[in-house]
Amino acid sequence: MNPHRRHPFIFSSAMLVYVFLYAPIVVLILFSFNASRANVTFEGFVPSFSDKVVMDGSLVLSSPCGPFHWFCELAKDKDVAEAAGNTLTIAIISTLVSSVIGTMAALSLQRYEFKLKPFSQLSLYIPIVIPEIVMGIGILTLFSQLFGVINSSLGLTGDSRLSMGLGTVIVSHIAFSVPFVTLVVQARLQGFDKSYEEAAMDLGANEWTTFRRVTLPMILPGVLSGALLAFTLSLDDFVITFFTNGPGSTTLPIYVYGLLRRIITPQVNALSTVWILTVFSVVLILQWLQNREAKQH
Amino acid sequence: MTAEFAVELQDVVKRFITPEGNALNAVDHVTMQIKNGEFFSMLGSSGCGKTTSLRMIAGFEWPTEGEVYIEGKAMGHTPPFQRKVNTVFQSYALFQHLTVFQNIAFGLEMEGAQKDEIEKRVKHVLEMVQLTGMERRKPKQLSGGQQQRIAVARALVKVPDVLLLDEPLGALDLKLRKDMQLELKALQQQLGITFVYVTHDQEEAMTMSDRIAVMSKGKVQQMGTPVEIYERPANRFVADFIGDSNFFEGRIKSLSKNEAVVFIPDLKAEVTGIPVSQGLVTGEEITVSIRPEKVLISEKPMNQNTFRGRVTNTVYIGTDTHVYVDLMGKRVKVFEQNRISRLDPGSFYTVGQDVTLVMMPENVLVLKKE
Numbered sequence: 001m002n003p004h005r006r007h008p009f010i011f012s013s014a015m016l017v018y019v020f021l022y023a024p025i026v027v028l029i030l031f032s033f034n035a036s037r038a039n040v041t042f043e044g045f046v047p048s049f050s051d052k053v054v055m056d057g058s059l060v061l062s063s064p065c066g067p068f069h070w071f072c073e074l075a076k077d078k079d080v081a082e083a084a085g086n087t088l089t090i091a092i093i094s095t096l097v098s099s100v101i102g103t104m105a106a107l108s109l110q111r112y113e114f115k116l117k118p119f120s121q122l123s124l125y126i127p128i129v130i131p132e133i134v135m136g137i138g139i140l141t142l143f144s145q146l147f148g149v150i151n152s153s154l155g156l157t158g159d160s161r162l163s164m165g166l167g168t169v170i171v172s173h174i175a176f177s178v179p180f181v182t183l184v185v186q187a188r189l190q191g192f193d194k195s196y197e198e199a200a201m202d203l204g205a206n207e208w209t210t211f212r213r214v215t216l217p218m219i220l221p222g223v224l225s226g227a228l229l230a231f232t233l234s235l236d237d238f239v240i241t242f243f244t245n246g247p248g249s250t251t252l253p254i255y256v257y258g259l260l261r262r263i264i265t266p267q268v269n270a271l272s273t274v275w276i277l278t279v280f281s282v283v284l285i286l287q288w289l290q291n292r293e294a295k296q297h
Numbered sequence: 298m299t300a301e302f303a304v305e306l307q308d309v310v311k312r313f314i315t316p317e318g319n320a321l322n323a324v325d326h327v328t329m330q331i332k333n334g335e336f337f338s339m340l341g342s343s344g345c346g347k348t349t350s351l352r353m354i355a356g357f358e359w360p361t362e363g364e365v366y367i368e369g370k371a372m373g374h375t376p377p378f379q380r381k382v383n384t385v386f387q388s389y390a391l392f393q394h395l396t397v398f399q400n401i402a403f404g405l406e407m408e409g410a411q412k413d414e415i416e417k418r419v420k421h422v423l424e425m426v427q428l429t430g431m432e433r434r435k436p437k438q439l440s441g442g443q444q445q446r447i448a449v450a451r452a453l454v455k456v457p458d459v460l461l462l463d464e465p466l467g468a469l470d471l472k473l474r475k476d477m478q479l480e481l482k483a484l485q486q487q488l489g490i491t492f493v494y495v496t497h498d499q500e501e502a503m504t505m506s507d508r509i510a511v512m513s514k515g516k517v518q519q520m521g522t523p524v525e526i527y528e529r530p531a532n533r534f535v536a537d538f539i540g541d542s543n544f545f546e547g548r549i550k551s552l553s554k555n556e557a558v559v560f561i562p563d564l565k566a567e568v569t570g571i572p573v574s575q576g577l578v579t580g581e582e583i584t585v586s587i588r589p590e591k592v593l594i595s596e597k598p599m600n601q602n603t604f605r606g607r608v609t610n611t612v613y614i615g616t617d618t619h620v621y622v623d624l625m626g627k628r629v630k631v632f633e634q635n636r637i638s639r640l641d642p643g644s645f646y647t648v649g650q651d652v653t654l655v656m657m658p659e660n661v662l663v664l665k666k667e
Contacts, residue, residue, distance in 0.1 A: 198357050199390035201377040203455065204407030213403070217394045 025276060032269035033067045035060050039264045046070075070270035080271060083255035086166065090241075090251060091234040094173035099227040101174070102181025103219070109182070110189045124179040132176075136243035139172045140164075143244065164246030172244045173234045180233060181226035188222025221290075228286065232279070300369030303459050303491035304331040304354055304382075309363035311349050311515075323349045325515035326363070331459075331493060331508075336485050338494040338502040341512035342538075347495045350512075351461050354493060356380045368458055378407070382459040383452035387467055389444050391436035397423075397447055398432035404455045422454040425484070442473050449481070459491045466501065478504050499539050503527070511535050533584050533664050542586045543629050549581045549663075557663060559585055563627050568602050570658035577663065584664040589630040591660035594620065594646070595653040602661075604654045608646045613639060620646055622654060629654060 036043035037058045048066025055061060065072035074080055109121060127135060147162040156162065196218060200210040216223070238253040245254060252275065259268050311324040324346040331337045339347035352358045353365055356377035365372045367380060383404070392400050398419055405415045423429050426446040436444055445465060452460055462481075466474045482505045485492045496502050502509050503523045510520045511534075518538075519531035530536035533544065547561040547568075557573045560566075568585065577583070595603070606622040606629065618639065620631040631654065637644060646652065 193388055193390065195386045195388055195390040196392065198355075198377065199384070199386060199392070199451075200403070201357075202355060202382075202384045203404035203451070204378045205403075206376070206378050209407070214392055218392075 028269055029273045029276070032070055032266050032273045034070075034266045034269070037265050039266050039269065070266040071274070073265075073267050074270045074274070077267070079250070079255060080252075083250045083252045086169075086249055087235060087251040087253075090166065090170050090173055090249075091231050093170050094177055094234045095227050095231040097170075098174045098177035098181050098230045099223060102178045102226055102230070103185050103223050105178065105182045106185035106189055107215075109186065110192070124182055127176050127179050128183075132239040135176065136172075136240040139168075139175070139240065140243040143168050164244060164249070166249040168244045168246065169241055169249050169251070172240050173237065176237075176240060177230035177233055180229050181223075184226035184229060185219060185222045188219050192219065221293075224286075235279070300366075301332075302330045302366070303333045303335070303368060304337075304493060305329070305366040305369075306350065306353075307364050307366065309350070309353060309360045309365060311346070311353060311358060312361040322515050324353070324360075327512075327515070327517055328363075329510055329517060329520060331491060333491055334489045336482065336492045336494065336505055336507045338496060338506040338509045339512055340496055340499060340502040340509050340539075342497055345512040346515040347497075347512050348463055351384075351463055351493060351495045354459070355382055355384050355461050381457055382461055383455050383457040384461040384463065385445075385448045385452050385465045387464040389436075389448040389465075391444055391447055391451070393436055395435075396432065397428070397434050397436065397439070400436065400447060401451045401454050404451065408455070418454055422450045425453070426450045441469055442477065445469060445477065449484070453484075453488070453490075457490065459493060460485075462492060462494045464496055465494075466496075466498075474501070475504075481505060511538060513538070530586070530662065530664070532667065533586070536586045536662065536664060541589050541630060541632070543589060543592065545585045545627070547583055547585045547663075549577055549579050549583060552577060552579050556658075559583065559661075559663065561585060564604060564625055566604060568656060568658060568661055570602075571661045571663055572659060573663050576665070582666055584666065586662045586664055587656050587660055589619070590617070590632040590634070591657070592629065592631045593655040593657070594622075594631055594633065595655050602656050602658060604656070606652060606654055608648055608650045608652055610648060611645050613645070618645065622652060624654065 031039060031042060033045050034042055035046045037055075037060065043059060045067040046060045046065075046069040047062050048064060049062035051064045053060065053063045053069070060069055063069035063072070105120075105124075109117065114120075143164060147164075150156070151161050196214055197210050200214040201207070205213060236253060237251075238257065241251050241254055242257075245251065250258070252271070256268055256271065259265075306327050306329045309324055309327045310322055313321050313323050315321050323344075327346065327350060339350060341347045349358060353360055354367070356372065356375060356379075359374055367382060372380065392403065395403070401419045401422060402415045405418060410418070419432070420429070423431065426449055428443060428446055428450070431439065431443065431447075436447065439447065445468075448465065465481075466477050469477060478501055481492075485505075494502070494505065506523060508520060508522055509526055511518045511526060513534055519526055519535045521529075526535060526539055530539060530542075536542040537544070545561045545563055547559040550558045550560045550567060552558075552573070555572055555574070556569075557571045557577065558567055558569045559571060561568065571585075604624050606624040608620060609623045609628065610621040612619040612621075613635075615635070617632045617634055620633060622629045622631055639645065
C-alpha cells in the first residue's frame with residue numbers, strides 16, 4: 001500500500017479548515033456589492049443604469065458606479081479618508097520607532113551581562129500576556145494623570161493643554177510593539193556568531209560601521225519580520241487605541257466600530273474589502289521579495 | 298618594522314569570572330616574544346589559553362594584567378580596528394551577505410582605498426590563493442577549502458604586520474588540511490609576514506612552525522623550535538603532550554660533570570650515562586622519559602641499559618608497528634618503523650616472546666618533578 005496515499009479524512013478536514021478560515025472573508029467581500037442597504041440579506045449586485053444614485057427605501061436601484069456603488073460612497077467619505085490616514089500615520093511611526101528600540105533591546109540583551117537582565121527579559125512578556133484592556137486602561141490612567149499634573153503645574157489652558165490624540169496613540173502602540181520586535185530579533189540573533197562582528201572590526205571597521213555594514217544586514221530579515229509584525233499589530237489594534245485616542249485621532253478600527261453602532265451599510269464591507277486586499281497584497285509582495293532574496297543565496 | 302619583536306606579551310593575565318562566581322586565569326602570567334617574520338604557533342588542548350592569548354593580540358580581549366606589544370608599541374585598550382594585525386577565524390566569519398570580492402574589498406574600503414586600487418589588490422590576492430574568477434560568488438557557494446582561502450585572502454589583502462590564525466584548518470578534512478599546511482607555510486615564507494598560529498594539532502604545529510609555545514592551564518610550558526620541543530621537552534606535560542613517551546619514576550643515584558646515573562625502582566635497574574644539564578642533585582626524585590621510537594628491540598641480551606621483557610601486543614599501523622612490552626609489570630611502548638615488508642606474519646614479534654629493550658642513554662631524558 002502506498003503510504004503517501006491521501007486519506008479522505010485528511011482531505012476533508014483540510015477543506016473544512018479552509019472553509020472556516022475563508023468563508024467569512026468571501027461573504028464579507030460579496031456583501032460589499034450588495035444592493036440592499038440593510039446588509040442582512042444579499043439582494044443582488046447594484047445595477048448601473050443612470051448617472052444618478054437611485055434608491056428605493058432600502059434598495060439601491062441604480063448607481064453610476066454599478067456594483068462598485070459602495071466603494072464609490074466610501075471614496076466620497078471624508079471621515080474614512082481621515083481615519084485611514086491616521087491609521088497609516090500611527091502604524092508607520094510606531095513601526096519605525098519600535099523596530100529601532102526593539103532591535104537595540106534585542107542586541108543589548110544578547111550582548112551584555114547586567115544585573116537586571118533576567119528582569120528585563122521577563123518584562124518583555126508582560127505586555128504580551130496581560131489582557132489588552134488592562135494595558136489600555138493602564139495607559140489611559142497614566143496619560144490622564146500625567147497630563148493633569150503637567151497642565152495644572154504649567155498653567156496650560158485651551159488648545160495648548162496636553163490631551164489625548166495621535167501622540168498618545170502612537171506612544172501606546174510603540175509600547176506594545178517593542179516586545180514583539182525584540183523577541184523576533186532575539187530569535188534571529190540566536191546563533192549569530194560574534195566572530196562576524198569581530199572580523200569586521202579586525203578589518204578596520206569601527207563599531208558603528210560594523211553595525212551598519214555587517215550586523216544590520218545579517219539580522220535584517222529578523223528586523224523586517226519584527227517590523228511587519230509591529231505594523232500589522234498597529235494597523236488592527238482596537239482596544240488600546242480605543243482608550244488612548246482623542247479628537248482627530250480616529251483610526252479605521254475605531255471608525256468601523258462607530259459605524260456599526262449606527263447603521264451597518266455595505267460601505268463597511270467595502271471598507272473591509274479594500275483593507276483585506278491591501279494587507280493581502282503587501283504580504284504577497286513581501287513574500288515575493290523574500291523568495292527573491294532566498295534565491296540569491 | 299623597526300621593533301625587534303613583532304608581538305610581545307609581557308606577564309599577561311586574563312581573568313574570567315566563571316558562572317559560579319570564581320575567578321579563573323584563562324591566561325596566567327604569559328610572557329612571549331614573537332620575532333618579525335616568524336611562523337609562531339601556540340599549541341595546546343582546548344582551554345589552555347591559546348585562543349584567549351591570540352584574541353588579546355587581535356584586540357578582542359584586553360589583558361587583566363600585563364601588556365601586549367605589537368611592533369614595540371604597547372596596545373593597552375587599543376580597539377581591533379586600530380591594530381595592524383588581521384585575523385583568520387576558525388569559522389572563517391566570511392560575510393554571507395557579501396560576495397567574495399566584497400568580502401576581500403571590505404578591509405580596503407575601511408582604509409579608504411580608491412576603487413581601482415581595491416580591484417587591483419583583490420585580484421592580486423585572489424591570484425595568491427589561486428581563486429581567480431570567484432569574485433562574484435557568495436561564500437556559501439564555495440567549498441570549505443575555498444572559503445578558508447578567501448578568509449586568508451581577506452586578511453592578507455590588508456598587508457598586516459602580523460597575521461593571526463585561529464585553528465584555520467580545523468574544519469577541513471585530513472588530506473586538504475595537509476595541503477593547506479604546506480601552502481600556508483609557503484605563503485608565509487614568500488610574504489615574510491609574521492604568522493601567529495593557534496592549533497591543538499601537534500603535527501600541524503610541527504609541520505609549519507619556526508617556533509612553538511606549548512601551553513597548558515593558561516601557562517606556557519615550553520617555547521622552542523619543533524626539534525627542541527620534541528627532543529628536549531621541558532617537563533613531563535610537554536613530553537606527554539607532544540608525541541608519545543614512556544615514563545618511569547626514578548631517583549638520581551650519582552652525578553658526574555654532565556652525566557647521571559638514575560635508579561628506576563619499578564625496573565629494579567639503573568640507567569647510566571644520561572646526559573643532563575645543571576640543576577639536579579644526587580638523590581633527587583625525577584621522571585625519566587624515552588620516546589617509543591627510540592627504544593630498540595634486540596634479540597640477544599646486551600650488558601648496559603638493557604632490560605628483559607615480554608611482548609604483550611603488536612599493532613600494525615602502516616608506517617610503524619607498535620610493540621607493547623611488559624617490563625616487570627610496566628608496559629613500555631616501542632615503535633618500530635616498517636622498513637621491511639610485513640606481509641610475512643613471521644616478521645612480527647609474537648605475543649609472549651622474550652625480548653631485550655635497549656635504551657641508549659643519549660635518548661633518555663631526565664625531567665624534574667613539578
